Amino acid sequence: MNLQLNPEDLAFRDEVRAFLKANLSPEVIYRSRTEVHPPNEDDRRWWNGVLNKKGWAAPSWPKQYGGPGWTPIQRHLFEMECRLAGAPELRWQGLRLIGPVICEFASEALKKRYLPPILEGTEQWAQGFSEPGAGSDLASLKTTALLEGDEYVVNGQKLWTTEAGYSELGFFLVRTDTTSKHGGISMLIIDMKSPGVTVRPIEMINGDVSTYEVFLDNVRVPKGNLIGEPGSAWTQTKFLLANERTSSADIDKAQGDLRRIRDIARKTQKNGRPLLEDPVFRQQLAQLELEVEALDWAVLRVLCNAPSHHPVAASASVLKIRGSQLQHKLTRLAVDALGLRSLRLYSREDAFGASASDAWPELVPGVMVDHLYMRACTIYGGATEVQKNIIAKQAFGL
Ligand SMILES: Cc1cc2nc3c(=O)[nH]c(=O)nc-3n(C[C@H](O)[C@H](O)[C@H](O)COP(=O)(O)OP(=O)(O)OC[C@H]3O[C@@H](n4cnc5c(N)ncnc54)[C@H](O)[C@@H]3O)c2cc1C
Structure with a gap:
């Protein structure tokens, strides 16, 4: 693999930079950079629309369905530039998870109905x-969808359904056949406003509400909303989870975190000098910079080498483990660099309301919230121990 960016890639990067500069206001950048979790929903929807007008909303989709036809390197550069410029982080469930599944596995009718609004x-x-x-043993799921005429009747409970409280749609794993474990699972698209869907918020350790319980009581869903054949969802799930785990490397976030840590350390004084000049701190920062750089290249290698640019499960699991461990270290170093300032748990109102006039407002809010939220990243998308099992089985045949 050639590790140098060629002139086309450099020109592409300049084009992206110019576009971001022309389209992002200081207010939007400020809100994105303070990273109060969950991110501002209006900004995300607005930015999704702006990117779509340019044809850039879905970098990982095939061109025929609205993807821009970029190489893996261009996709990677685009995501990195967006993060560093302070663009709103787009919702990943539609663009990165179910969108590619619909492109690959769904009927033409479902593609026509559901892909354009995602874009x-x-x-x-x-x-x-x-x-x-x-959770880890996903195939033990119990939610049932039983066919009655032209509709599935769905009953069960889902847990940790991120952003369900303000989503129009959900893709649900359901059991259409109760006699077969893996072979009885199907993927069903459910309108979250359907009668029988109840969404209940779960308050997180950082004070935010970004994930929910979803109760499904006799929810009636048209049978055409099933993706692929009944019982075929295990293949779709493996495809989706491999994409999710590669994204969970969160390499663009890691680069953004490094930038923020450097900014904090430049403004923080220790023994009369900027923290950035402290030898112990510099050593910690340099170590993380190297680890982020190494992961960056590992992500690119997987994206460039994977068949049709979809990562294979073991590689995706390696990236997921490394990326989530790095998130723990990065958010911890940001908290350490801020010292006592980090102790305040900023709410959205604190960060953007009347009290937002603190010194360096773009650096302080969101640091502790992010640190606490990121404790979960070694669990969501599949726990670290389970990723290690996948690597042992798929990479080493154990
Ligand atoms: C913030 C957050 C957001 C999430 N968002 C979503 C979402 O949007 N949609 C969704 O469907 N899910 C979501 N999840 C759920 C997530 O995927 C599960 O929490 C995860 O798969 C672990 O499942 P579990 O919580 O049931 O834990 P368990 O499976 O009960 O695991 C508990 C512990 O046991 C260990 N363990 C389990 N099995 C094994 C094994 N075979 N070998 C070794 N160790 C094992 C695990 O590593 C873990 O430490 C989210 C979770 C969190 C925390």
């Missing part, structure tokens, strides 16, 4: 996989 950002999605008794 436009007008319909957002929630991922209804995990249940109270089915």
Whole structure:
């Protein structure tokens, strides 16, 4: 693999930079950079629409369905530039998870109905996989969808359904056949406004509400909303989870975090000198910079080498483990660099309201919230221990 950017890639990067500069206001950049979790929903939908007008909303989709036809390197550069410029982080459930599944596995009717609003950002999605008794062992899920005439009748409970409280649609794993474990699972698109869908918020350790319980009581869903054949969802799920885990490397966030840590350390004084000049701190920062750089190249290698640019499961699991461990270290170093200032748990009102006039407002809010939220990143998308099992099995045949 050639590790140098060629002139076309450099020109592409300049084009992206110019576009970002022309389209992002200081207010939007400020809101994105303070990273109060969950990110501002209006900004995300608006930015989704802006990117769609340019044809850039869905970098990982095939061109025939609205993808821009970029190489993996261009996709990577685009995501990095967006993060560094302070663009709103787009909702990943539609663009990165279910969108590619619909492109690959769904009927033409479903493609026509559901893909355009994902590109436009007008319909957002929630991922209804995990249940109270089915997280790591996802195939133990119990939610049923039984066919009655032209409709499935769905009953069950989902847990940890991120952003379900403000999503128009959900893709749910359901059991259409109760006699077969893996072979009985199907993926069903459910309108979150359907009668029988109840969404209940879960308050997180950082004070935010970004994830939900979803109760499904006799929810009637047209049978045409099933993706692929009944019982075929295990293949679709593996495809989706490999994409999710590669994204979970969160390499663009890691680069953004490094930038923020450097900014904090430049403005923080220790023994009369900027923290950035402290030898111990510099050593910690340099170590993380190297680890982020190494992960950056590992992500690119997987994206460039994977068949049709979809990562294979073991590689995706390696990236997921490394990326989430790095998130723990990065958010910890940001907290350490801020010292006592980090102790305040900023709410959205604190960060953007009357009290937002603190010194360096763009650096302080969101640091502790992010640190606490990111404790979960070694769990969501599949726990670290489970990723290690996948690597042992798929890469080493154990
Ligand atoms: C913030 C957050 C957001 C989430 N968002 C979503 C979402 O949008 N949609 C969704 O469907 N799910 C979501 N999840 C759920 C997430 O995917 C599950 O929490 C995860 O898969 C772990 O499942 P579990 O919580 O049931 O834990 P369990 O499966 O009960 O695991 C508990 C512990 O046991 C260990 N363990 C389990 N099995 C094994 C094994 N075979 N070998 C070794 N160790 C094992 C795990 O590593 C873990 O530490 C989210 C979770 C969090 C925390």
